[in-house]
Amino acid sequence: MNKVQKGEKNEKNKTLILVMFLLGIFIGALDSGIVSPARTVIANSLSVSSNDSIWMITIYTLAYAVSMPLVGKISDRYGKKKLFTFSIVVFGIGSLLCGLSNYFGGFSFLLVSRVIQAIGGGGIIPIATAYIAESFPPEKRGTALGLVGGIYGIANVLGPTAGSALLDLAGSSNWGVLFLINVPICIIVVIASMTIKEEKVTKAPTKMDVKGSIVVTALILSLMYALTNLKFHDFANSIKSTNVYPYLIAFIILLPIFLYIEKKAEDPVINLKYFTSREIALTLAIGFITGAGMMGVIFIPQFGENILKLKTGSGGYLVTLMAVFSGFCAPLGGKLIDKFSAKFILILGFSCTLIGTLVMSTLAISYPSIVTLTIGLAFIGFGMGFTMGTPLNYLIQANVSENETASAQATLSLIRSIGVAISPNLLINFITDAAKNLQGNLMALMPKISMGANAPAQSFGSGSISPEALASLQSADVTTVVDVLKNFASSMIDKVAPMIKQGLSKSLPQGVSPDAALATMKTDYLSQIESSRAAIESTFQSTLNSGFSKLFLGAAVIAFIGLVLSIILKGKEKTVKVDPNLTVKED
Structure with a gap:
């Protein structure tokens, strides 16, 4: 074989490697969010409570976090491609079993299957990232990692949207398709893996750290479970919970x-x-910040629905729009790393995120429109694309020795996962505080109702709301809140109807029955609520927007911290190994 043919074969092999690992990254990242929209559907199908159903997500998160450092370390010892293929096979088997639980096995079977799936998933992204980075020369490494960042970002953000779309296509009774769709992709990746020549690996002469592996498993499980259950908006009570403090x-x-x-x-x-x-350490700290800030996007559909007066569930396309911006910038950021530096891209990314979150917290709320919302989404998408994975993966790869790149990538993924676990509980505090004021603000707009000719008009106080009516109000959106209030008022009038008819009976004209008078009064009262539609919707919007404004300001603070940490990083300098296990930047 001549040099040209050999070069062409190497290029084809490198392309196949890239496609194989990118497919693995796609399904690994997609599965993190694809189950979320189906949780209630799956819970109803398997006859489990809403509280218990959260375990199908929690148990995956815990097993995923634990498996990352362990599989990463093993792959550095015995071969990345070998462990990646093993991880894909385990992930595929877990996905198949999860899908089959739709038809037999029950909820316990699903949970065990999710653990198997997560163990495989935990090895996919760190190993793939390390292998891709090693397969390309330093001058092209940023571009390759940019593709990784793009695929990871798009899959992560689109997970919930993809889950909803698949449920619409297959039907709620066939929710197993959310898992079964992974199986053919896993088979393709395994077949592709078999055609790639195994890299040469010399097993480390040192003993495997069994004690450390056992303790780190318990350490990660305890921390992640506590953080998942800790409610920062009710910290004092939450910290006392038996699901947290032990x-x-x-x-x-x-x-x-x-x-x-x-x-x-x-x-x-x-x-x-x-x-x-x-x-x-700075890279890991920035990884934590990106994880904490990344989960702010889960509030974007609800925010968009509120300011644009959209029905609940129709704001998912906003996340899709943001994913387009993110997917464009991730590979672009990789190319810019090759030209400039990872530090430059991080500074650019966090600056974009800072601008985007400030636009959302001020401009989009003060001047609500698809234009202002798109501007905010574009900058947040740019920021996510530039910061989510590419520069951090590049920095980790550049600062550790070749014999531990996968375990280093796994450590970065673990730290980022801790940030992700904290983020929703931290940011939801602002929405919760705003929601507390919603009930009182809406009740203040309700017209008073007369209990009789000589009786003073009364308001429906917030204390009179039944748990069912309160739940209905809490699940309302800006398009349904008026109808929810009308239904509430109608039920309350029916509840006090005997009292009202008794008060009216003494002053009714001859020939008018109390029932007819009550029906007329009820119609007039509901018409008064309808005439206040604009004021009610505006109050609903402004009350929730006060919470969203603080939420995005909180996200802006997180982005600012990331920006400061990125500025502290050293620039594009020569790396020098100081020992067999570590490389650091030369001063």
Whole structure:
């Protein structure tokens, strides 16, 4: 074989490697959000409560977080392609079993299947990222990682939208398709993997860190479970919950034990030098910030529906729009890294996110329109595309030795996952506070009702709302709130009808029955509510918007912290190895 043919074969092989790993990244990232919109459907199908159904997401998150550092470390010892293929097979088997649980096995079967799926999923993204980065020379590495960032970002953001679309196509009774769709993709990836020559790996002569692996598993489980259940908007009460404080105590006890074991280990499962190297520690801190800020996008559909007066559930396309901007910038950011530096892209990305969140918190609320909303979404999408994965993966890859790139990428993914776990509970605080004022503000707009000729007109106080009516009000949106209030008023009038008829009976004209008078009064009262439609909708909007404004200001603060940390990073400098396990930037 001549040099030209050999070069062409290498290029084809490299393209196949890229496609194989990108497909793996796509299904791995997509599955994180694709189940969310189907949780209620699955719960009803399997006859489990809403509280119990959250476990189908929680158990995946926990198993996913635990598997990342372990599989990453094993892949560095025994071969990335081998462990990636194994992870895809496990993920595919888990997906198949999850899909089959739609038809037999029940909820317990689904949970076990989700654990299997998560164990496979935890190895896909870190290993794929490390392998792709190693397969390309430094001058093209940013471009390759840009594709990784683009695929990861689009799949992550589109997960809930894709889940809703699949449910619409297959029907709620066939929710298993959400999982089964992964199976043919996994088969394609495995077949492609078999055609790629295995990389040469020399097994590490050191002993596997079994003690560290066991302790880090318990450490991650306790921390992630506590953070998942911790409600920052009700911190004082939440911290006392048995779903929180015992696990935080366990984490505090296990942390020094883990540090002691890792310092003694020949080949630690998580290299503690990552946290003492300035550049790697900063990269991990920025990874945490991107995770914490990234989950702010889950509130965008609700925000868009509120300011544009859209029905609940119709704001998903806004996330799709943002994903387009994000998907465009991720590969562009990779190319710019090759030309400039990862630091430059992070600064650019966090600046875009800062502008976008400020636009959402001020301009989009003061001047609500599809134009102002699109401007905010565009900047947030640009920011996510530039910061979510590419520059951080590049920095990690550049600052550790070749024999631990996958475990380093897994550590970055783990830290980012901790940020993701905290984010929704942290940001929802602002919406919760606004919702507390919603009930009182709307009740103040309700017209008073007469109980009789000589009786003073009365208001329906907020204390008189039944739990059912309150739940209906809390689930209302700006397009349905007036009808919800009318239904509430109608039920309340029916409730006090005997009292009203008794008060009216003494002053009714001859020939007019109390029932007829009550019906007329009820119609007039509901008409008064309808005539106040504009004021009610405006109050509903402004009350919730006050919460959204603070939420996006909070996201802006997170982006600003990320910007400051990015500025502190060193620029594009020469790297120098200081020991077999670590590389750092040269001063």
